[in-house]
Amino acid sequence: MLVEIVRARHGLAAEAHVVSESRYAMGFGSQWRDLLDDTSQTLKDRGFRSVKLAPGGHEVPVVNDSLVYVWRVANTPKAVSEFASSPTRKNGFTTAPLDPTLWEPSLSGESEPVQDATEESELGPVLRAVGDTMPLVLVMVESTPRQLQSIKWAVAVLDGDGKVKLRGQECIWELELAADDAASDVESFDSGVPVAPVVELQKQKDRTPTDG
């Protein structure tokens, strides 16, 4: 679902970039807030809750007692470690868990079976016992107006110096994965050795260029 949200938003932003005929990628980069809103709204439609991070007021969805922050990574080496450079994002690391609910909505869009609700209600307190703040799952989108490159996610942790570190990073979508879907495993048009046209001498070898 996250991949679909990101790809849809990327498509719109890339189109907007073309239509605007902008020489700069600033407009394209401004999709970050839409990415947050798209994710939050989609999850909200499925019954998930969200929190508003002060002071910016960005709405960030909560899934499995974790904040899910979808973010387009800037193309700089320090982008991730500087993620918490704004007060709003910094607050993402200190958000208290929401009050427990009887059950969590399902990502598949169907109601969870009742027995799972019991499991959830037992599991919730265990997770919360780990600390008094919610983990922040950072969904990192790498893209240019030309193409979407990858979507990764990881648990982001803030160290004592205010730098962000990633744990358990995993790639959930990248260019090559999509290639497998679309191109399938057929041999490409340039694979193998071309069947060259066959030419052979005419039988009358005694002809000369000046023959009639």
Next chain:
Amino acid sequence: MGEDGQGMFEVPTGGTGRFEPARLTQARVRLGVSKTDLAAEVGVSAAAIGQYEAGVNSPRPEVLDRLATSLKVRPGFFGVGRPLARIDTLNAHFRSLRSARVSDRQKALATAALVWELTFALERYVKLPDADLPVLAAGATPSEAAATLRAHWGLPDGPVKHLVATAESRGIVVAVRPLREIEAVDAFSAVIVDRPIIITTPRRSENVFRHRFSTAHEIGHLLLHRDPTAHSAAVEKEADEFAAAFLTPAAAMDAVLPQRLDLAALDRLGRTWGVSPKSLVRRMVERGRTTESSARRAYQRLAMIDDPRADPTSAYLGETPSLLKKAAELASDHGVGVSALAEVLKLSAAEVRDLLGDADQRPVLRLVGGGD
């Protein structure tokens, strides 16, 4: 050569010293020179050129030499005794209809005639593959024609591999001619005395995907429009439909096209099937995967990132014409080199090399400004 086309030949019975008016026309229109300009260059009246071409008068020997120099051929070029494909009786298909003036078409046909003459000359020494195109059922649609050709050539499902090599191995002569010769008509095809010939330009061949589509388009003409009565946009559309159906059959595309317009995915798909992302976007519209308006935006995005020289045809062995060159090499190995062919065709050796695709491809540099 079959017998059907014998009527297209002109094999005069006279001696080789006689003047052949059609040769003068051929050499003149090939260079795109008007009668007036040629007359001024060789020092005769424009009417005299008209009379030479009409066969009313023959040029004096000294005028003949000047004509040869002006038109970059040997004086013997104008002599009778060689097979001549009558350019005005050829059926050819031109892509750019609006810009193809009669003189441009004649120029292109004169080039095609020379390519055919070279092929014919080579065939005296080297056997080329016979033309192998299926005869279609009457009223066959472009997609039926595409399926028929795939079956006839024994091509498996999937991408058409090495299209130009495949076409040449089925007896279709493919030549890339410089833009200066056929700029206004772009790519075109003709059947001359049973030999199908496809001529493309660097504009079509600088990118492998465009080159393949263009070649498939012309094969479509050769199959569907053997006896064209009129050049129309509908005929061109049919050839386009043939090319799309031949290179990217609908059933295969339904299985592999993405569900939404994803240009990166289309780019990769195109690299497998040997077609441009743009043609796949068009295919998505045809297959009901996307809307016209989304496709238009996709074309805009593609135009922004498009670099037509990114995938040069020369980098793909099976897409670069090789038939004539191979035949010439074999002939040369057996004592009939370029100079011998030049003698047969009454052209310069450089001209023959050029027709074989061995011409110097470096750009022509000119001084600009400040000349005085």
